[in-house]
Amino acid sequence: MKIGVYTCQCGINIAATVDVEKVAKEIEKIPNVAVSRFYKYMCSDPGQELIKKDIKELKLDRVVVASCSPRMHEPTFRAAVEEAGLNPYFFEMVNIREHCSWVHLDKDVATEKAIELITGAVCRAEFLEPLEKKEVSVIPKALVIGGGIAGIQASLEIADKGFKTYLVERSPSIGGHMAQLDKTFPTMDCSACILTPKMVDVARHPNIELLSYSEVENIDGYIGNFKVKIKKKPRYVDIDKCVGCGVCAESCRLHGRIPNEFDMKLSKRSAIYVPFPQAVPLKYTIDPNNCLMVKRGKCGDHPLCKEACDREAIDFSQEEEIITIDVGTIVVATGYDIFDPLTKPKYGYGTCENVLNGKKVVFIQCVGSRDKEGNEYCSRVCCMYTAKQAHMVRDKIPDADLTIYYTDVRAFGKGFEEFYNRVKGENINYRRRELDDPIEVVTNADKTVVKAKGYSDIEADLVVLAVGLVPKEDAKEFSRVLNISQSSDGFFLEAHPKLRPVDTFTDGIFLAGCCQGPKDIPDAVAQASGAAVRASEPLAQGKVEVEAITSTINEDLCSGCKVCERMCPYSALEFDEKAGVMRVNEVMCKGCGSCASTCPSGAISMRHFAVKQIIAQIDGIVAHKSKGGK
Amino acid sequence: MSKDSFEPNIVAFLCNWCSYAGADLAGTSRIEYPPNVKIIRVMCSGRVNPMFIVNALHEGADGVLIGGCHPGDCHYIQGNYFARRRIAVLKKLLEYLGIDERRVRMTWVSAAEGKKFADVIREVTDDIRKLGPTHQIRRSNSW
Numbered sequence: 001m002k003i004g005v006y007t008c009q010c011g012i013n014i015a016a017t018v019d020v021e022k023v024a025k026e027i028e029k030i031p032n033v034a035v036s037r038f039y040k041y042m043c044s045d046p047g048q049e050l051i052k053k054d055i056k057e058l059k060l061d062r063v064v065v066a067s068c069s070p071r072m073h074e075p076t077f078r079a080a081v082e083e084a085g086l087n088p089y090f091f092e093m094v095n096i097r098e099h100c101s102w103v104h105l106d107k108d109v110a111t112e113k114a115i116e117l118i119t120g121a122v123c124r125a126e127f128l129e130p131l132e133k134k135e136v137s138v139i140p141k142a143l144v145i146g147g148g149i150a151g152i153q154a155s156l157e158i159a160d161k162g163f164k165t166y167l168v169e170r171s172p173s174i175g176g177h178m179a180q181l182d183k184t185f186p187t188m189d190c191s192a193c194i195l196t197p198k199m200v201d202v203a204r205h206p207n208i209e210l211l212s213y214s215e216v217e218n219i220d221g222y223i224g225n226f227k228v229k230i231k232k233k234p235r236y237v238d239i240d241k242c243v244g245c246g247v248c249a250e251s252c253r254l255h256g257r258i259p260n261e262f263d264m265k266l267s268k269r270s271a272i273y274v275p276f277p278q279a280v281p282l283k284y285t286i287d288p289n290n291c292l293m294v295k296r297g298k299c300g301d302h303p304l305c306k307e308a309c310d311r312e313a314i315d316f317s318q319e320e321e322i323i324t325i326d327v328g329t330i331v332v333a334t335g336y337d338i339f340d341p342l343t344k345p346k347y348g349y350g351t352c353e354n355v356l357n358g359k360k361v362v363f364i365q366c367v368g369s370r371d372k373e374g375n376e377y378c379s380r381v382c383c384m385y386t387a388k389q390a391h392m393v394r395d396k397i398p399d400a401d402l403t404i405y406y407t408d409v410r411a412f413g414k415g416f417e418e419f420y421n422r423v424k425g426e427n428i429n430y431r432r433r434e435l436d437d438p439i440e441v442v443t444n445a446d447k448t449v450v451k452a453k454g455y456s457d458i459e460a461d462l463v464v465l466a467v468g469l470v471p472k473e474d475a476k477e478f479s480r481v482l483n484i485s486q487s488s489d490g491f492f493l494e495a496h497p498k499l500r501p502v503d504t505f506t507d508g509i510f511l512a513g514c515c516q517g518p519k520d521i522p523d524a525v526a527q528a529s530g531a532a533v534r535a536s537e538p539l540a541q542g543k544v545e546v547e548a549i550t551s552t553i554n555e556d557l558c559s560g561c562k563v564c565e566r567m568c569p570y571s572a573l574e575f576d577e578k579a580g581v582m583r584v585n586e587v588m589c590k591g592c593g594s595c596a597s598t599c600p601s602g603a604i605s606m607r608h609f610a611v612k613q614i615i616a617q618i619d620g621i622v623a624h625k626s627k628g629g630k
Numbered sequence: 631m632s633k634d635s636f637e638p639n640i641v642a643f644l645c646n647w648c649s650y651a652g653a654d655l656a657g658t659s660r661i662e663y664p665p666n667v668k669i670i671r672v673m674c675s676g677r678v679n680p681m682f683i684v685n686a687l688h689e690g691a692d693g694v695l696i697g698g699c700h701p702g703d704c705h706y707i708q709g710n711y712f713a714r715r716r717i718a719v720l721k722k723l724l725e726y727l728g729i730d731e732r733r734v735r736m737t738w739v740s741a742a743e744g745k746k747f748a749d750v751i752r753e754v755t756d757d758i759r760k761l762g763p764t765h766q767i768r769r770s771n772s773w
């Protein structure tokens with residue numbers, strides 16, 4: 001056995017706290033280590049060449065690289081090893097950067113720990129076995145979840161590449177938050193003018209199947225072959241018959257009585273409604289929480305909407321329907337919720353009266369953002385939308401008295417600073433305050449008063465709170481449906497903050513828009529384009545590599561007790577009645593290893609994480625010390 | 631070796647998706663913690679066979695840490711629940727063998743919890759330091 005070991009300096013990232021020269025020397029003493037070198041950047045081209053050359057010239061059997069996290073560069077080195085003719089699984093990686101040089105200060109201590117970790121890896125490497133990569137075919141279809149601007153963009157782009165795309169939207173219409181905006185910063189172009197054509201494109205696109213008023217219930221399978229269960233909620237309107245004329249809404253007994261969520265409840269709608277006139281699809285929906293017929297089974301002596309609709313589109317017998325679709329990849333674009341200001345009573349939301357036609361307007365920024373006790377992050381859009389709103393008030397009421405309480409104006413985007421300067425010049429009173437300085441909105445003798453430390457009180461007609469963006473209410477539950485992670489702020493977690501910003505840890509599932517973190521429309525669209533490309537790659541390839549790390553069964557040892565069968569969440573273990581033993585479906589197996597740890601007869605082994613490999617690693621790490629390594 | 635100068639040798643089995651990633655984040659965030667814990671990566675905490683733990687203690691480790699995803703967040707749905715149950719049983723067995731069960735600890739650290747990871751390492755190192763070195767246990771049969 002000839003093992004080559006390569007310790008990376010990573011510039012000074014590792015070398016500053018780990019004496020790599022000493023490490024290389026110590027490791028060389030381990031039996032079976034044929035060569036032990038160190039180099040400035042192992043991941044660079046010359047670094048990889050070094051390994052390849054040694055494999056060929058020294059006839060190495062195994063390669064160990066001690067550098068950064070394998071979650072970053074394991075694929076890089078596996079590919080290099082493979083190019084030199086060695087099985088890619090004859091490679092082992094040791095993390096002496098994230099787990100060593102970056103977290104310890106003392107050079108002796110860090111060097112010693114690095115030696116122990118590498119010794120473990122070398123011992124393990126001896127027992128590594130060659131694995132075959134397997135390929136499976138890919139269903140050339142994609143699913144996009146969420147029909148805001150990000151989901152719309154992603155759907156259109158995947159569909160334009162020629163792949164069938166399902167777009168699932170929970171609400172009756174696509175459009176998301178952008179549809180609720182009037183103008184958009186920093187250019188002040190009209191939101192509807194740029195959004196609605198795209199919404200129509202979605203409806204018309206031959207490759208897009210829009211499933212509105214629907215929700216994803218469950219996802220099974222893996223990249224290339226996802227099985228998705230979708231719940232279609234009953235609209236009580238046959239969308240094939242409805243032409244969106246709106247006679248039904250006008251005839252509804254509750255016409256003009258139900259606050260319209262789309263307008264933040266400022267306007268009223270009927271129990272049968274479209275959220276807004278440009279809705280896509282332009283199909284009416286009956287709101288089951290308000291419709292008398294749905295709620296009580298009775299609407300006067302008969303439902304007026306049904307009578308009014310001459311297309312006979314209204315159908316109270318509709319029921320929830322579950323459909324199953326097969327797709328190769330998934331883009332998640334479920335967006336955000338806005339921060340609920342009721343949770344911060346000091347701002348007087350819900351308790352103080354506003355006078356909507358007044359002239360004295362006060363804006364308060366950073367409500368529910370940059371809060372050390374709450375949402376620590378900056379919501380990235382509030383500074384600019386506040387400037388936009390102030391500008392729009394100035395436009396409508398030239399002599400309005402406008403004050404903005406801010407802490408820092410974050411005008412980082414293209415054209416943002418210019419826009420901010422323009423608004424500042426419109427006789428708007430920007431008042432700076434510290435984030436922790438007290439600020440309060442109170443009612444004083446029927447007047448709404450804004451009290452902020454260091455400034456005179458303002459009797460305001462209208463107070464506007466610049467609320468931040470928060471993860472969707474159901475982000476946690478939905479992350480479990482998707483089997484993806486959340487970051488500490490609750491938004492969905494990308495696979496790498498810089499280099500894999502649209503991937504998740506689950507292969508085949510990608511992120512777009514505000515579900516990954518607060519962002520403005522340009523960033524949401526850019527990310528959606530990125531996600532669309534990533535999601536299209538496997539579809540275009542037609543096949544993907546699946547996990548080579550699976551369990552295997554030693555049939556001589558298997559007693560057929562079936563204990564493992566219940567442990568497998570993927571139903572990858574099946575009992576072979578004839579042979580009386582369990583068998584592994586290697587395409588279904590995802591390689592967690594739970595079955596192997598359970599098997600009472602030790603018949604199940606995990607590839608690449610076999611007992612003898614792990615025991616050798618433990619021995620290498622521990623014994624190095626207890627046998628007098630230092 | 632006196633207890634004061636005793637530096638415990640601890641092995642940690644961390645799942646690839648949460649705890650190992652949390653340890654990576656502690657590194658990227660440059661959060662300093664004691665060097666006593668050495669990490670072995672497994673795909674899921676459900677892979678941790680109790681015999682790995684016994685083996686580590688037998689080879690001379692003073693403590694073993696098992697890190698998985700938070701309950702409900704396991705990349706493989708429920709591997710961490712299996713691990714938790716297995717370790718609960720193992721702890722009983724350890725007491726029977728005369729090994730302080732506090733030498734084995736299970737923790738949940740997510741990929742976003744770099745700081746928590748460093749805190750856990752500090753705690754575990756302190757706890758095991760107080761317990762002192764393990765007495766070698768004898769392995770009865772090889773497997």
Ligand SMILES: Cc1cc2nc3c(=O)[nH]c(=O)nc-3n(C[C@H](O)[C@H](O)[C@H](O)COP(=O)(O)OP(=O)(O)OC[C@H]3O[C@@H](n4cnc5c(N)ncnc54)[C@H](O)[C@@H]3O)c2cc1C
Pocket residue numbers: 145146147148149150151168169170171173174175176177178181183184185186214215216333334335336337338381385388472478512513514515519520521522524
């Ligand atoms: C007050 C305010 C003003 C703003 N003004 C501007 C501006 O002027 N310029 C600018 O660039 N940006 C502005 N923004 C930011 C802008 O709103 C966002 O960047 C943009 O809307 C993000 O789009 P999205 O598609 O990621 O999310 P969303 O618009 O939230 O869309 C998500 C969609 O997914 C659906 N959905 C959610 N969960 C599910 C599920 N489980 N299944 C199916 N469907 C689901 C939702 O119903 C929704 O339709 C503003 C934000 C606010 C709060």
Ligand code: FES
Pocket residue numbers: 645646647648649673674675676697698699703704705706707708709710
């Ligand atoms: S993957 Fe983290 S515990 Fe299963």
